[in-house]
Amino acid sequence: MQQREIHDFLVTFFKANDCEILDNAPTHLTVQLTIEMDKELMNRPFYWHYLEKTGGVPNPAQITFITDPEQAPSDLKGEMIHFGSPRLHQIIQSTKKLAGYTRLFENTPPSKGRNNPLFPWLTLNVKISYQCDRKKDTFMSIGLNLISGEIMEGFHHRVLPINVTPKIPDYSFTLSPLIMPKSGLARLDTYIRTSFEDDDHSWAEEAMLRWQNDLNLLEHFYKDMDEKSESYYTEKEALKAQYEPNIRISIINGGLFYLSDRALG
Amino acid sequence: MKINISFNSEWNDEFLQKMENDGPWGNWELYKLAVQMEENLIIPDFEGLQAPKHLPQLTPLPHQLEAAKQVVEKMNGKAILADEVGLGKTIEAGLILKEYMIRGLVKKVLILVPASLVTQWAFELNTKFHIPAVVQRKSYVWDSCDVVISSIDTAKRAPHRDIIFTQEYDFIIIDEAHKLKNNKTKNYEFVQNLKKKFCLLLTATPIQNKVEEIFHLVSLLKPGHLGNASLFSEKYKGKGRNIIEDEHLKELVNTVMIRNRRADTGIEWTKRHVETITIEFSPTEQALYDAVSKFKPISDGSKGSAFSALTLQREACSSREAVFYTLKNMRDKYDQPSPDFLAKLDDLFTKVNETVQNSKAEKALELIKKIDDKVIIFTEYRATQLYLQWYLQQNGISSVPFRGGFKRGKKDWMRELFQKNIQVLIATEAGGEGINLQFCHHLINFDLPWNPMRLEQRIGRIHRLGQEEDVMIYNFATKNTVEEHILKLLYEKINLFEKVIGELDDILTKLDINNIEEYLIDVVGESKTEGEMKIKMDNFSSLIQFAQSMKEGEVHAATGNS
Numbered sequence: 001m002q003q004r005e006i007h008d009f010l011v012t013f014f015k016a017n018d019c020e021i022l023d024n025a026p027t028h029l030t031v032q033l034t035i036e037m038d039k040e041l042m043n044r045p046f047y048w049h050y051l052e053k054t055g056g057v058p059n060p061a062q063i064t065f066i067t068d069p070e071q072a073p074s075d076l077k078g079e080m081i082h083f084g085s086p087r088l089h090q091i092i093q094s095t096k097k098l099a100g101y102t103r104l105f106e107n108t109p110p111s112k113g114r115n116n117p118l119f120p121w122l123t124l125n126v127k128i129s130y131q132c133d134r135k136k137d138t139f140m141s142i143g144l145n146l147i148s149g150e151i152m153e154g155f156h157h158r159v160l161p162i163n164v165t166p167k168i169p170d171y172s173f174t175l176s177p178l179i180m181p182k183s184g185l186a187r188l189d190t191y192i193r194t195s196f197e198d199d200d201h202s203w204a205e206e207a208m209l210r211w212q213n214d215l216n217l218l219e220h221f222y223k224d225m226d227e228k229s230e231s232y233y234t235e236k237e238a239l240k241a242q243y244e245p246n247i248r249i250s251i252i253n254g255g256l257f258y259l260s261d262r263a264l265g
Numbered sequence: 266m267k268i269n270i271s272f273n274s275e276w277n278d279e280f281l282q283k284m285e286n287d288g289p290w291g292n293w294e295l296y297k298l299a300v301q302m303e304e305n306l307i308i309p310d311f312e313g314l315q316a317p318k319h320l321p322q323l324t325p326l327p328h329q330l331e332a333a334k335q336v337v338e339k340m341n342g343k344a345i346l347a348d349e350v351g352l353g354k355t356i357e358a359g360l361i362l363k364e365y366m367i368r369g370l371v372k373k374v375l376i377l378v379p380a381s382l383v384t385q386w387a388f389e390l391n392t393k394f395h396i397p398a399v400v401q402r403k404s405y406v407w408d409s410c411d412v413v414i415s416s417i418d419t420a421k422r423a424p425h426r427d428i429i430f431t432q433e434y435d436f437i438i439i440d441e442a443h444k445l446k447n448n449k450t451k452n453y454e455f456v457q458n459l460k461k462k463f464c465l466l467l468t469a470t471p472i473q474n475k476v477e478e479i480f481h482l483v484s485l486l487k488p489g490h491l492g493n494a495s496l497f498s499e500k501y502k503g504k505g506r507n508i509i510e511d512e513h514l515k516e517l518v519n520t521v522m523i524r525n526r527r528a529d530t531g532i533e534w535t536k537r538h539v540e541t542i543t544i545e546f547s548p549t550e551q552a553l554y555d556a557v558s559k560f561k562p563i564s565d566g567s568k569g570s571a572f573s574a575l576t577l578q579r580e581a582c583s584s585r586e587a588v589f590y591t592l593k594n595m596r597d598k599y600d601q602p603s604p605d606f607l608a609k610l611d612d613l614f615t616k617v618n619e620t621v622q623n624s625k626a627e628k629a630l631e632l633i634k635k636i637d638d639k640v641i642i643f644t645e646y647r648a649t650q651l652y653l654q655w656y657l658q659q660n661g662i663s664s665v666p667f668r669g670g671f672k673r674g675k676k677d678w679m680r681e682l683f684q685k686n687i688q689v690l691i692a693t694e695a696g697g698e699g700i701n702l703q704f705c706h707h708l709i710n711f712d713l714p715w716n717p718m719r720l721e722q723r724i725g726r727i728h729r730l731g732q733e734e735d736v737m738i739y740n741f742a743t744k745n746t747v748e749e750h751i752l753k754l755l756y757e758k759i760n761l762f763e764k765v766i767g768e769l770d771d772i773l774t775k776l777d778i779n780n781i782e783e784y785l786i787d788v789v790g791e792s793k794t795e796g797e798m799k800i801k802m803d804n805f806s807s808l809i810q811f812a813q814s815m816k817e818g819e820v821h822a823a824t825g826n827s
Binding site for chain 2: 098241255
């Protein structure tokens with residue numbers, strides 16, 4: 001991820017959280033935090049607790065992020081921020097926490113005095129991780145039409161260009177779902193699990209081989225011992241933790257989108 | 266095949282809750298950002314290192330990156346890192362740990378290191394790797410912090426031991442792991458009982474004496490890899506260190522151990538230039554030296570008396586202040602000293618007072634002015650250190666002191682002052698855990714330690730990875746004194762100063778000489794004549810030369826094999 005993208009990410013993040021951008025230079029960024037953002041990011045609960053008890057005037061912090069340390073003025077004080085910096089990851093976590101669930105409506109212009117019907121789509125953005133002693137991830141975004149039952153992959157990138165709004169627009173109305181959200185979630189879950197069934201899982205087979213190999217060595221090491229020592233069982237547990245193949249599905253976020261029948265083309 | 270699938274249904278429950286309550290719902294901009302960032306954090310391949318992308322300020326060397334890659338891809342995260350001294354094992358360990366943390370395979374980490382290195386590890390992991398490692402000082406740290414650094418001696422004791430065994434560690438690092446070569450020790454047993462999912466053992470000397478040592482080390486990491494104890498000893502027992510020549514064993518060991526040698530790394534080491542500067546005593550200094558040479562505090566001819574006479578002689582080569590402190594301590598040691606002893610001491614005190622100049626300090630001043638760049642001065646004596654600081658200041662040169670006993674914070678502060686504002690750093694103790702001063706490349710040995718390892722550590726402060734200039738070393742030796750003997754007979758003969766870092770370490774380990782200093786005191790102090798001393802010193806230096814030529818032979822053999 002480029003420094004420029006990180007810079008833009010920060011600007012969008014703070015604007016979306018109603019924080020005033022005091023200085024937006026190509027090399028750095030100064031932000032006035034709101035009280036909520038200060039509590040979220042600055043990790044100073046005692047200060048806020050104290051203020052609330054004494055009724056003092058809150059003074060949320062300002063932060064300067066330096067995104068281009070080479071070009072930034074040398075006397076500038078601020079936090080260097082890059083792909084690996086803990087602060088960036090804190091903000092990413094915060095983003096996920098604040099935007100785990102959404103519900104949005106397509107903002108359709110009224111056409112010929114007719115009311116626009118909007119179809120309910122249930123969507124999930126997930127990360128699927130193949131994990132043994134090594135790990136890799138794939139991203140998957142799917143949407144389920146709660147009326148027709150149609151399932152669409154790459155859903156997130158299809159919604160991106162659509163103009164959406166948190167309030168239902170005038171002259172639009174939502175169609176009631178035929179599939180209830182709960183069973184909708186179950187359908188998506190089944191779909192996700194089926195999606196990787198036919199994948200190449202030689203990674204897991206190889207991990208099992210490595211595991212078996214180390215297990216054989218372990219047995220050999222302790223074979224002269226009639227009563228196995230504690231460390232034998234610990235080692236055995238450790239090998240399981242190290243090698244056992246596992247597929248982990250984690251939800252990044254998701255929600256409901258009400259879209260016109262033309263929206264997804 | 267059937268693979269476990271894990272899924273956390275919390276999201277679903279909360280979503281249904283929100284449906285019922287009609288919100289609150291997340292902002293569209295943030296929702297898009299969350300997906301965008303997560304897509305960026307996705308790691309689409311099992312292979313390759315992610316860590317370097319996360320560490321823009323760190324420039325790992327090729328052999329360090331290669332080591333990290335090999336541990337993750339070929340060794341399944343369990344390895345002995347056994348690079349030679351000075352090649353950056355800590356960097357390798359940091360890279361590997363970071364890689365697993367980024368990939369989300371590791372969360373809880375235990376790092377066991379010698380007590381003297383605990384804060385340095387914490388500092389390096391935090392600043393170089395952005396890994397929030399915490400030094401264990403309070404017992405709640407075991408539970409509440411994810412990455413904990415402790416000494417093994419603390420960790421193995423109650424109540425820590427029991428708390429540690431209840432933790433589920435994903436990753437364990439043990440520094441100076443050669444201390445675990447004996448499987449009968451408490452430390453060994455402790456580490457053996459830890460659950461080691463991923464594990465790194467760091468050591469520069471995987472085998473010191475016996476082949477069993479490598480067996481015990483590997484068995485900690487991967488029990489059974491070298492067979493079981495009875496089988497192994499049957500096959501290899503009594504074969505000594507040469508066993509590593511056994512191809513089969515070598516191959517097996519190499520699947521769990523990475524050992525980079527200086528020669529293989531292709532790193533260009535800058536040169537060392539050594540200049541000996543001989544100094545002549547002024548008449549008053551000579552008088553003091555002669556007086557302490559004749560001084561016999563206890564006239565029974567025991568070893569102790571040779572020792573204190575030698576100490577005083579060496580001090581007289583450094584500064585009158587150093588002599589003064591030792592004499593004062595001698596006087597204070599006795600409740601009721603004999604009048605004879607007191608008279609002798611008083612005579613010496615008079616000689617100290619009469620000494621009006623320090624020829625070495627004058628030479629140092631002249632040299633510092635000529636160098637006109639940063640200089641480190643090493644001395645064995647604190648009194649000399651204080652004197653030099655005063656003397657240089659009188660002559661308009663600022664300096665900072667450095668001692669092994671300083672707290673970490675003070676050490677770092679002194680280092681920073683020296684790097685930014687001050688021309689001279691005067692140090693008394695190099696110490697293995699000392700600071701790295703590769704921004705400086707002039708070093709004055711104001712007096713010489715008698716243990717070559719200590720000298721090696723002194724030079725190692727500036728001649729290390731990151732040094733870009735050739736290193737200049739100036740050895741001060743006063744003419745016609747013990748100092749000159751040591752310099753001529755020992756150091757110059759074995760070309761010690763030109764050696765590369767770490768070589769001496771190997772040689773001395775091979776010779777099994779634990780206390781060079783004691784040996785030399787014996788040679789210099791107990792020899793009846795100059796001739797006897799010369800012969801003994803010659804013997805000693807040819808021994809070192811012999812070990813060295815053996816080592817060179819070994820290196821050739823090793824490169825020939827690969």
